[in-house]
Amino acid sequence: MEWLTSAAPVIAPAFGALGVVTGAFFSYRQVKRRGDTDERVAALKAKADAEAAEGQTYVEAMKTVTAGFSSLLDQQRGMLDQQRVLLDQERTMHAQTVERVNMLETGQLELTREVRQLQEEQRKDRRWKAAALDYIRDLRGLVSKALGRPAPEPPEEIADDVIGSDRS
Numbered sequence: 001m002e003w004l005t006s007a008a009p010v011i012a013p014a015f016g017a018l019g020v021v022t023g024a025f026f027s028y029r030q031v032k033r034r035g036d037t038d039e040r041v042a043a044l045k046a047k048a049d050a051e052a053a054e055g056q057t058y059v060e061a062m063k064t065v066t067a068g069f070s071s072l073l074d075q076q077r078g079m080l081d082q083q084r085v086l087l088d089q090e091r092t093m094h095a096q097t098v099e100r101v102n103m104l105e106t107g108q109l110e111l112t113r114e115v116r117q118l119q120e121e122q123r124k125d126r127r128w129k130a131a132a133l134d135y136i137r138d139l140r141g142l143v144s145k146a147l148g149r150p151a152p153e154p155p156e157e158i159a160d161d162v163i164g165s166d167r168s
Helices: 002-148 156-167
Strands: none
Touching: 002 156
């Protein structure tokens, strides 16, 4: 083992150099692994961020589309509500018109009935007037024959009817 002791001054620096080289290798390897890991983490993080941004963009797009559809549905609901109101108003106006038409038809029927009654009364009055005038003429004729003088003049209200008929 003596040779080991005599080779120590040569071996020690060689082992020291080997230790430095090995340490440098391990240090390089560790730095490279950290770099690779950091690079992978950065790449994964960038990919995750890109996917998150893409997902967020998709979510925002869906929110925009959903908001658009909701707005459109609200507008359509509003229009349907307006159409319902207009339809209700139209129905009310139709019901009022039908009621007015029924009232007018009822009034027309009543007026027709009254006109018929008045026409019948006029016929009766004409028959009565004709009979009354015949009776008055007969009485005037009898009075003038019985008294031997002309009959008294009729009142002004009926004079035209009584005298006008006598002359004819």
